[in-house]
Amino acid sequence: MAGVYTVKQVNSYIKNMFKQDFLLNSVSVKGEVSNCKYHTSGHIYFTLKDSDAALSVIMFASQATKLTFRLKDGMSIVVSGRVDVFDAAGKYQLYANIVQQEGIGELYQKYEQLKQYYEDMGYFAKEYKRPIPAYVRRLGVVTSRTGAAVQDIINISLRRNPYIQIILYPAYVQGEYARASIVKGITALDKMGVDCIIVGRGGGSIEDLWAFNEPDVVEAVFNSSTPVISAVGHETDFTLTDFVADLRAPTPSAAAELAVCEYAAIENRLADYKRHLYHEIMYSLSGKRDYLERIRLRLEHLSPVNQVYDKRQRLIMIEDKMTIYMKNKLQYNRHKLLLLASKLDGMSPLKKLEQGYGYIEDAGHNRVISVKQVHENDDITIFMKDGSIRSKVEEVGKAWQKH
Numbered sequence: 001m002a003g004v005y006t007v008k009q010v011n012s013y014i015k016n017m018f019k020q021d022f023l024l025n026s027v028s029v030k031g032e033v034s035n036c037k038y039h040t041s042g043h044i045y046f047t048l049k050d051s052d053a054a055l056s057v058i059m060f061a062s063q064a065t066k067l068t069f070r071l072k073d074g075m076s077i078v079v080s081g082r083v084d085v086f087d088a089a090g091k092y093q094l095y096a097n098i099v100q101q102e103g104i105g106e107l108y109q110k111y112e113q114l115k116q117y118y119e120d121m122g123y124f125a126k127e128y129k130r131p132i133p134a135y136v137r138r139l140g141v142v143t144s145r146t147g148a149a150v151q152d153i154i155n156i157s158l159r160r161n162p163y164i165q166i167i168l169y170p171a172y173v174q175g176e177y178a179r180a181s182i183v184k185g186i187t188a189l190d191k192m193g194v195d196c197i198i199v200g201r202g203g204g205s206i207e208d209l210w211a212f213n214e215p216d217v218v219e220a221v222f223n224s225s226t227p228v229i230s231a232v233g234h235e236t237d238f239t240l241t242d243f244v245a246d247l248r249a250p251t252p253s254a255a256a257e258l259a260v261c262e263y264a265a266i267e268n269r270l271a272d273y274k275r276h277l278y279h280e281i282m283y284s285l286s287g288k289r290d291y292l293e294r295i296r297l298r299l300e301h302l303s304p305v306n307q308v309y310d311k312r313q314r315l316i317m318i319e320d321k322m323t324i325y326m327k328n329k330l331q332y333n334r335h336k337l338l339l340l341a342s343k344l345d346g347m348s349p350l351k352k353l354e355q356g357y358g359y360i361e362d363a364g365h366n367r368v369i370s371v372k373q374v375h376e377n378d379d380i381t382i383f384m385k386d387g388s389i390r391s392k393v394e395e396v397g398k399a400w401q402k403h
Helices: 007-020 105-119 148-158 180-194 215-223 239-244 250-257 263-302 304-347 349-354
Strands: 027-038 042-050 056-061 075-086 091-104 138-143 165-170 196-201 228-232 357-362 379-384 388-394
Touching: 007 075, 027 056, 027 091, 027 105, 056 075, 105 215, 105 239, 138 148, 138 180, 138 349, 148 196, 148 250, 165 180, 165 263, 180 196, 180 215, 196 250, 215 239, 228 239, 263 304
Parallel strands: 056 091, 138 165, 138 196, 196 228
Antiparallel strands: 027 042, 027 075, 042 056, 075 091, 357 379, 379 388
């Protein structure tokens, strides 16, 4: 069909027109930085805007390395480069060669003023920060119903704890109705008595995120009796709700991780506690059992019956010892007595009498062992082995004389 072109042909034609325009090949544009992104490749992507329009800008890594400052949202800059068409997407943009800093944009300046005001008022003080409950059962979420942020929060929350109750207040997070909608959401969830509230949305430019810098939103977060986690934008985006909230999360996904405890981890911890408690109880019972056994043995040893048995055993032992001692003593004395009897027998007068000797007594029954004890005509008695002889002394000799 004549006059019909492909998309690539149209984009290439427009790209060629841009290249032929001398002004667009070397142009300097003044505006405010918005939605600035530093890519891992080293390229910088941002939007240059003023009060009436916006222009996409890309600065390749080869040029970005020459920058002496870091681009931030709200900066007022002058970008020099060329306007060209990215024909694969049919999108024109400014390819920056030189970026010069001019000042701070009006919106960013307003943000800094509000931040300083609330900081001076003490809204960001640590003393007002409340701890996030360790075990959140009812989680309130103030965000857009259709954004990626709510899906991330729901998916991660249910993955971490399938029993958690999530109450979503669908709010406008951008535009003229966003401020009032976010305030109503925080107030409503605070009255419902949820354990924690996540307030947030996905990333965007400073204009996109401005609702979270509004004084009404800041006041609502500060006055909430329920702990609030702010999760606005990406990790590099900061709003006033981030500073006044009880906890700031770099992303909505991270907010869910911070708010919702992991149920499996709790189960594992409880299982560990159970095992530890079981071991402690068994160890304690074993110790008490040993202690009671020692007490039982001690009481058994000290019991009256056992004492009687013990004393009886001791008496039996003493009796045995005394019996042995008496036997030994008797045997010793018997032996000694035999020795003495034998000795005494050897000295016995009767023994001498049996050998033919006699025993003499005077009239007074005194033993006569010398001639000096008797006189003539004294009566004496002579004892022999088989009897006694009474006689009278006829003569007393002084010594033994042979007749």
